[in-house]
Amino acid sequence: MNLVASEKVKRMSASIFQEIANRKQEAIKDGKDVIDLSVGSPDFPPPSFVVETLSDYAKDPSKYGYTLKGIPEFNEAVGFFYKQRYAVELKPSSEVLQLMGSQDGLAHLATALINPGDYVLVPDPGYPIYEASVNIAGGVIYPMPLLAENKFQPELDAIPLEVLHKTKMMIISYPGNPVTALADKSFFEKVVEFAKLHEILVVHDFAYSELIFDGNPQISFLSVPGAKEVGIEFNSLSKTFNMAGCRIGYVVGNEQAIDILASFKSHIDYGVFYPIQMAAVMALTSDFSFLQTQVNEYEIRRDALISGLEKSGWQVTKSPATMFVWARIPSGWNSREFAFELIDQAGVAVIPGDAFGDLGEGYVRIAMVQPPDRLSLAAERIHEFLMGYSLKK
Ligand SMILES: Cc1ncc(COP(=O)(O)O)c(C=O)c1O
Incomplete structure (x- = not known):
């Protein structure tokens, strides 16, 4: 039997996320350290009282x-x-x-x-x-x-x-x-x-x-x-x-x-x-102190990433919110080429902007899901990558 996805499923545009994940796995298999800034899954833990409540109730078979x-x-x-x-x-x-x-x-x-x-x-x-x-x-x-x-x-x-x-x-x-x-x-x-x-x-x-x-x-x-x-x-x-x-x-x-x-x-x-x-x-219904601490942590990450990228001459808008940076890529690239080369050459995984619609072309989305030192390292690697590219040009 040869099963083919429905036309509706075929029209869905999720495959680029899979392509990036595959490319990342290949780079890791080749022994590369990949800083994964692709998926927006928070790396911070939930508040400890959340974990305790969940585990307490999970012990009750009713x-x-x-x-x-x-x-x-x-x-x-x-x-x-x-x-x-x-x-x-x-x-x-x-x-x-x-x-x-x-x-x-x-x-x-x-x-x-x-x-x-x-x-x-x-x-x-x-x-x-x-x-x-x-x-x-x-x-x-x-x-x-x-x-x-x-x-x-x-x-x-x-x-x-x-x-x-x-x-x-x-x-x-x-x-x-x-x-x-x-x-x-x-x-x-x-x-x-x-x-x-x-x-x-x-x-x-x-x-x-x-x-x-x-x-x-x-x-x-x-x-x-x-x-x-x-x-x-x-x-x-x-x-x-x-x-x-x-x-x-x-x-x-x-x-x-x-x-x-x-x-x-x-x-x-x-x-x-x-x-x-x-x-x-x-x-x-908690006291929300957790939320302020978390915002502060994300701000520190954002600032580490943006200032690192600015050092490489890549001017990126400072995100006013979320766990992402929506970055217009340097001229001369399209989003996919840029994202793929970034994994292969710099060991940094991001999502090409066209995954989010036609007008995402010319951008990449960078998720701030790593600690500040890893984000600074990612910015350094991107700097070297961009330098190498401009020398080649
Ligand atoms: C803008 C936006 N809306 C909704 C969601 C879905 O989140 P969840 O289903 O985990 O609430 C996400 C997840 O990344 C998102 O980025």
Whole structure:
């Protein structure tokens, strides 16, 4: 039997991540020390009380059943967290839905809401599941260019009316991945007005809500008046509390959208392991001192990496947020060539920008998932690589 993937699966653009992983493995097999800055999986541990809670509950054999939509304590804890951190009031029973990581919700939302032919506005560059989820649903993607000259914000007024008539949903993310830019309240206010006018559901991905640097404010989309009428927000414990492997996240906001997603998900999964939910409750209701320490650590990493790269003459924008640097590559390269050569010659693995959309070409995404000394070493190796290249030219 010769099995071939469906057209929908073939259209998904994940293979570059696999190619980078393979190339990295080959380099390691050849005896190279590779500094892996490719995947955005946090290397920091979760707070110790999270690990203790998880292991305590895991010893109780009565906690191994299905949990379906999750325990009410989790929804209450999300409500507490949103009030404390973003001054947003939520009704825990109807405005919060637990997810197996925000990816679970992002992947399934379009299928729950979009009919074939419905348009979805998707950022380019953007996190790959946005586009993939619309493809799975049979929707039509309308890319919203995120350009440096527009502060990486979409030009809403430039979207044709005939597109807006067919548009059911738009996806935005501030700070996002790979584009780390922040948005201010006035941008979100404009989005709410636009969404009301054109009857579009706004989906804000806020997975990096707690990795915001230099004292910049953490602005939830839902903190803008009227946002809950038109929008939902995805969030997660993966990056905030380093619980990426636990697979727990949530979506908050518009009750109707949440109800539809919950009903679809009830056919797909049967809930998150109870001990993980309790560990998440502990994290979301903790005193949050952990979060400040973590932001400081990421800032130190970012500064080590950026100052190292600047020494090599590579001017890279200082990320205001997230665990990534979105770096415009030196001229004369395309993203893939640059990323592959960087592994082979410098032993540094990054993701080529075109993995995130056509407008990612000319960039690479560097994940700050190594300690500052490794990031400085990566910058030194990149320096030597760029010097060697310019000598060859
Ligand atoms: C922007 C963004 N959204 C969502 C996710 C999914 O995270 P999780 O499913 O672990 O909550 C990620 C993971 O890297 C991400 O970068």
